[in-house]
């Protein structure tokens with residue numbers, strides 16, 4: 277029996293939906309009323325699901341239904357504003373600022389390779405941003421959780437910033453990489469403790485720390501966080517505490533809904549994974565928008581499926597992208613659950629390798645062996661299903677349908693021929709470095725792909741208007757590709773990596789000087805310009821961008837007389 281078969285719970289429910297709380301349902305009603313009353317201008321639906329109640333839910337609902345309505349059922353903006361002020365705490369009040377225990381303005385041994393004084397001064401400013409992003413869940417949430425969508429957590433968190441006022445799963449990996457460069461090991465461990473707490477409570481790491489994020493996860497990088505922290509701190513206690521949680525998380529990703537079997541041309545079966553949210557309704561943080569996107573779908577089960585595709589795209593972290601659409605100009609053709617994604621399977625390969633490593637250091641050789649075997653099977657699967665020799669890239673694989681009963685036969689035409697940054701993510705994992713001709717081929721393919729722009733790596737080649745597409749560049753994608761090239765063992769690849777890191781640092785620096793802020797995403801065609809598109813206004817702060825700048829400066833440094841302006 278394989279490691280995933282022996283660990284995986286067999287769910288009989290193939291279309292699972294995790295129920296939401298009465299509070300979140302009420303917030304959704306409030307959100308819809310707010311849109312109808314205040315109008316579209318500057319409307320952010322997430323604001324309404326991030327409020328806290330001042331009184332209990334029945335009292336608040338009672339006051340809500342008693343609000344005076346005109347003949348056509350509408351409320352006055354003044355009445356609704358007054359109601360919100362009287363009955364709710366503002367969004368963000370459920371977290372309090374908290375000074376990180378291990379923050380010092382200039383840590384000893386901070387970024388030793390950064391010699392240029394201007395770059396060093398800026399890096400210290402970015403380092404200081406940890407103070408503005410550090411929060412602790414308020415005591416009010418711990419005392420009366422039923423009044424809040426914020427979930428209680430044992431340790432402080434780093435929020436991404438702006439409208440993202442809670443912890444996020446995959447963002448935390450790059451936050452932690454930055455914290456390690458900032459020598460803030462205790463803060464990094466606290467973040468991991470929170471994510472482990474999610475696994476203990478829910479069986480997996482939630483998309484984020486809110487009651488409306490309990491129906492899906494995000495790209496699984498917890499093992500990678502623990503691996504990085506252990507390498508810097510040798511903290512065996514942390515490893516021992518995390519292993520049971522990692523095994524549980526591994527089961528979650530290998531549950532029936534996430535698992536797909538593909539039979540290759542040699543009749544060999546491969547198990548791979550996909551994103552699959554346990555939700556078939558509008559995402560509460562975007563109910564008003566999701567209903568609008570679904571408005572032209574009249575069939576009830578097709579509508580439910582569309583909502584599942586939306587939530588599954590959110591689970592992928594790439595919400596939203598032409599990558600998940602059958603027809604990139606029609607958002608209602610989202611088909612996330614019909615795709616086996618290259619990056620998700622790379623993350624699970626990394627999880628297998630990390631668990632094997634962490635089990636070995638605790639002396640648990642039998643777990644280590646099983647996970648080495650699991651990683652070898654996945655390597656074969658990645659090669660057989662995703663690798664495309666002609667392109668020199670790993671391509672997402674489109675399933676024949678999303679039901680995934682039994683196994684599907686591999687067909688070359690099901691590899692998606694479009695170029696996405698995710699096609700190069702496997703190079704982030706060391707398993708591929710021993711094949712020097714493969715590294716060379718992938719590097720050449722990347723250089724000729726069109727993704728490498730003047731100020732970083734574009735997410736795709738298509739300008740669909742979605743945020744996970746051209747011309748946006750995202751910190752996590754820059755980091756994984758740069759780190760993969762830099763560690764691959766090829767000298768040339770390392771110098772390509774350094775060049776990309778410098779382009780990215782430059783544009784982050786110039787944007788910071790212009791706006792005073794670090795941004796969630798950047799426009800890789802224009803120096804110092806932040807990204808746009810998508811379904812919400814561009815955000816600042818910003819956890820993963822700060823983390824990647826610090827990690828790049830740690831790895832490559834910045835020479836004394838190298839200019840940083842564009």
Ligand SMILES: OC[C@H]1O[C@H](O[C@H]2O[C@H](CO)[C@@H](O)[C@H](O)[C@H]2O)[C@H](O)[C@@H](O)[C@@H]1O
Nearest residue numbers: 436440444447483559561590593594595
């Ligand atoms: O509210 C819309 C979506 O917001 C999140 O996604 C985006 O921000 C996250 C935090 O930086 C990031 O992890 C994700 O990659 C972004 O696309 C949230 O994760 C989504 O679930 C949510 O629908």
